[in-house]
Amino acid sequence: MTFSDTLKARIQTAQSVCVLTGAGISAESGVPTFRGEEGLWKKFKPEELANFQAFIRNPDLVWEWYAYRRKLIHEVKPNPGHVALVELERRVKEFTLVTQNVDNLHRRAGSQSVVELHGNIERSYCIECKTVVSELNLDALNRAPRCERCGGLIRPDVVWFGEMLPVEAFSKAEAAALRCDVFLCVGTSAVVYPAASLPITALDQGAYIVEINREYTDLSSRAHETLIGKAGEILPALLRQINFQQRGS
Numbered sequence: 001m002t003f004s005d006t007l008k009a010r011i012q013t014a015q016s017v018c019v020l021t022g023a024g025i026s027a028e029s030g031v032p033t034f035r036g037e038e039g040l041w042k043k044f045k046p047e048e049l050a051n052f053q054a055f056i057r058n059p060d061l062v063w064e065w066y067a068y069r070r071k072l073i074h075e076v077k078p079n080p081g082h083v084a085l086v087e088l089e090r091r092v093k094e095f096t097l098v099t100q101n102v103d104n105l106h107r108r109a110g111s112q113s114v115v116e117l118h119g120n121i122e123r124s125y126c127i128e129c130k131t132v133v134s135e136l137n138l139d140a141l142n143r144a145p146r147c148e149r150c151g152g153l154i155r156p157d158v159v160w161f162g163e164m165l166p167v168e169a170f171s172k173a174e175a176a177a178l179r180c181d182v183f184l185c186v187g188t189s190a191v192v193y194p195a196a197s198l199p200i201t202a203l204d205q206g207a208y209i210v211e212i213n214r215e216y217t218d219l220s221s222r223a224h225e226t227l228i229g230k231a232g233e234i235l236p237a238l239l240r241q242i243n244f245q246q247r248g249s
Contacts, residue, residue: 001233001234001237002241003227003237003238003241004225006208006224006225007208007210007225007238008238008241008242010181010182010208011088011092011182011238011242012242012243012244013181014092014093014180014181014182015092015093015094015181016092016093016094016095016096016176016179016180016181016182017088017092017094017095017096017180017181017182017183017184018095018096018098018173018176018177018180018182018183018184018198018202018207019085019088019095019096019097019098019183019184019185019186020098020099020100020173020183020184020185020186020188020190020195020198020199021085021097021098021099021100021101021106021186021187021188021231022099022100022101022186022187022188022189022190022195023100023101023187023188024186024187024188024213024214024231025079025081025082025101025105025186025187025231025232026101026103026105026187027187028079028081028187028230028231028232029076029077029078029079029082029105030076031072031073031076031101031103031105032069032072044065046161047161049061049062049065050062050158050160050161051160051161051162051163052155052160052162052163055144055153055155055160056153059143059144059153059155060142060143060144062144062155063143063144063145063155063156064142064143066121066156066158067142069121070121070122073103073104073105073121076103076105077105077108078105078106078108078109079105079231079232080232080233080235080236081186081187081230081231081232081234081235081236082105082106082108082109082111083109083110083236084231084232084235084236084238084239085097085106085109085111085186085235086109086110086111087239088235088239089111089112089113091239091242091244094179094180095113096113096115096172096173096176096180097111097113097114097115098115098117098172098173098176098177098195098198099114099115099116099117099118100117100118100188100192100195101118102116102118102119102120102121102158103121104120104121104122115169115172115173115176116166116169117159117165117166117169117170117173117195118158118159118165119156119157119158119159119166120157120158121156121157121158122134123156123157124145124154124155124156124157125154125155125157126147126149126150126152126153126154126155127152127153127154127155128147128150128151128152128153129147129149129150129152131147131149131150132157133145133147133154165194165195170194173195173198174198174201177198177199177201177202177205177207178201178202178205179205180202180205180207181207181208182207182208182210183198183199183202183203183207183208183209183210184210184211184212185199185209185210185211185212185213185219185223186212186213186231186235187212187213187214187231188213188217189213189217189218189219190211190217190218190219191217191218196219199211199219199222199223200222203222208224209222209223209224209225210223210224210225210226210227211223211225211226211227212226212227212229212231212234212235213226213227213228214228214229214230215228216228
């Protein structure tokens with residue numbers, strides 16, 4: 001697998017790199033999608049469970065669904081694409097990884113500068129006092145837990161249908177897109193806004209836009225380069241061909 005000299009030089013000399021990842025990179029680890037539920041969950045559409053009103057109507061059912069999803073996610077591991085992004089973060093001066101995924105695989109792989117646009121399925125919080133809960137032994141209860149501080153319902157810390165993205169997270173992502181020299185769009189169709197605006201924001205500021213995906217998307221015609229294939233194959237191969245040792249300290 002070979003890459004253009006321009007791409008290698010752009011990454012090698014970049015002062016700031018921003019990466020946007022989507023479901024495609026997680027799919028390579030075997031993370032199931034909303035649409036691939038089995039058994040009991042085939043009876044429900046995701047929109048019927050992943051929204052606040054559904055949680056209020058039947059918190060135990062929604063909690064059980066998320067406990068099931070967490071179990072599936074815990075059974076998979078970060079793939080070489082995740083690991084390559086950890087290495088890239090170590091190699092460049094400034095790095096921001098913006099993800100639309102909630103599976104926590106980037107952090108499990110070792111990424112440090114992660115902005116989670118849609119939350120993290122391994123976190124939960126109280127809907128009343130907003131206390132954050134990270135311990136997932138709550139799943140053993142088989143029902144929606146209550147906050148130890150105020151007695152409020154605890155919900156998964158993910159963005160549900162009908163909810164806005166976290167303002168602080170999107171502000172960080174947008175700021176990273178505005179200042180980056182290279183923007184990598186990995187495993188996402190880049191059609192769901194506002195996340196889809198990030199590569200365009202970077203492009204308008206003069207960044208070099210690179211798309212890595214299994215198929216062409218609406219972004220392809222605007223990206224400087226589109227690399228078709230698996231992130232777990234393309235990213236490691238790309239890093240092997242970049243001589244980061246030539247960078248200044």
